[in-house]
Amino acid sequence: MDFTLTKEELLIQKMARDFSNQSIQPHVERMEKENRTFEEIISGLADLDMFAMIIPEQFGGAGAGYISYVLALEQIARVACGPAFIISAHNLALSSIINFGTEEQKAKYLSKTARGEHIASFAFTESATGSDPKQLTTVAVKDGGGYVLNGAKRFISNASYPGPLVLFALDSESKKPTAFIVEKKCSGYSVSEPWKKLGWHGGDLVDIYLKDVKIPAENVLGQLGNGYPILQYGMAYGKIGMNSIALGTTLAALEEGVKYAKEKTHRGEPIAKFQAIQLKVAELCALYESSRWLTYRLGFLAANNNDYKNFAKEAALAKFTVARNAQEAARLCLDIHGSYGLMEEYAASRIYRDAAMGPQIEGVLHLQEIIIASSVLS
Numbered sequence: 001m002d003f004t005l006t007k008e009e010l011l012i013q014k015m016a017r018d019f020s021n022q023s024i025q026p027h028v029e030r031m032e033k034e035n036r037t038f039e040e041i042i043s044g045l046a047d048l049d050m051f052a053m054i055i056p057e058q059f060g061g062a063g064a065g066y067i068s069y070v071l072a073l074e075q076i077a078r079v080a081c082g083p084a085f086i087i088s089a090h091n092l093a094l095s096s097i098i099n100f101g102t103e104e105q106k107a108k109y110l111s112k113t114a115r116g117e118h119i120a121s122f123a124f125t126e127s128a129t130g131s132d133p134k135q136l137t138t139v140a141v142k143d144g145g146g147y148v149l150n151g152a153k154r155f156i157s158n159a160s161y162p163g164p165l166v167l168f169a170l171d172s173e174s175k176k177p178t179a180f181i182v183e184k185k186c187s188g189y190s191v192s193e194p195w196k197k198l199g200w201h202g203g204d205l206v207d208i209y210l211k212d213v214k215i216p217a218e219n220v221l222g223q224l225g226n227g228y229p230i231l232q233y234g235m236a237y238g239k240i241g242m243n244s245i246a247l248g249t250t251l252a253a254l255e256e257g258v259k260y261a262k263e264k265t266h267r268g269e270p271i272a273k274f275q276a277i278q279l280k281v282a283e284l285c286a287l288y289e290s291s292r293w294l295t296y297r298l299g300f301l302a303a304n305n306n307d308y309k310n311f312a313k314e315a316a317l318a319k320f321t322v323a324r325n326a327q328e329a330a331r332l333c334l335d336i337h338g339s340y341g342l343m344e345e346y347a348a349s350r351i352y353r354d355a356a357m358g359p360q361i362e363g364v365l366h367l368q369e370i371i372i373a374s375s376v377l378s
């Protein structure tokens, strides 16, 4: 397999890195404190087509594909995971619309999301379930030519922004999970105050309340009662973003660890001279390289593979490894910093908090092990 990046891919990677250094980095401290991504960052990301990457050109997208997406998101997450997660959750929802939507649904919902005027969401989790679709309680009752939705969704990303929301509910006809496209901010739609998360500050996370939300029948995504495959597909393709964020976090841990090892001195010599520090740096390099190839390969598979079942297993395998590597890398980075790494003034403490997020989201790590084992043992 040849992973030499094309000129275009290198350019996209560089653009994302430059933008992150110049236009996100100066705001990270304030973003951490205020827990929001500023409008100028969203519009700058939109100008770089970061919301349009996986959307086909015929629907107003950039058609850049999953490899470029991985490269760009890694660089953004290296500086700040909040904005990276906004893009990742947006693309998780869009992957479902692109794969299961009708031509009319794609024409209606993709072009504004490509421009970043609308930001997409995906709502499965409820207070009683984050891993088991059989426990859904949100309902969609047939009403004339459409459906009336009632229920509440927990921990939904991007739900405060206008745009399409792929929402899972039990429909009154099939009595099974069905996916619907809901326009956020419609009548009967409301959200909670933002959750105060441990990490990924700046990423929008709220609960959603649906009170007699009316949607037309043409907003059913896929077939009635067929929500589960859409959920599985979204969770698998969503992991491309999750892995890219964990990879960016690992890169940040490596860069910050190396920087500090060269800057901090003891008896006039940098601590990089200590073999104990060198061993940690070597381990950081190994963690980053193994995560890098797994994540780039996942982008490659998404761009070139139509075998969905195999992709779901590969995505689970990558997430299981890359999310844990990020945690280990963050711990090593903290170790290199000694007590300074515990201080908010140092990036190492943010990286440590950010690395804790991935293993618990979009399928906890145990579920990844179950997906891997059931694929191998079937």
Ligand SMILES: Cc1cc2nc3c(=O)[nH]c(=O)nc-3n(C[C@H](O)[C@H](O)[C@H](O)COP(=O)(O)OP(=O)(O)OC[C@H]3O[C@@H](n4cnc5c(N)ncnc54)[C@H](O)[C@@H]3O)c2cc1C
Pocket: 089, 121, 122, 123, 124, 125, 128, 129, 130, 131, 132, 154, 155, 156, 157, 158, 197, 200, 205, 357, 360, 361, 362, 363, 364, 365, 366, 367, 370
């Ligand atoms: C920042 C953030 C963003 C999020 N964004 C979204 C979003 O946009 N849309 C959305 O729908 N959700 C979102 N979520 C929710 C998230 O995906 C779920 O919370 C997550 O899947 C875990 O579900 P849970 O918290 O209910 O944990 P549970 O499923 O209750 O798991 C709790 C524990 O039980 C274990 N466990 C559960 N089931 C099994 C099993 N079958 N076998 C073995 N062990 C098991 C787990 O490993 C875990 O240790 C987000 C969460 C966060 C924190």
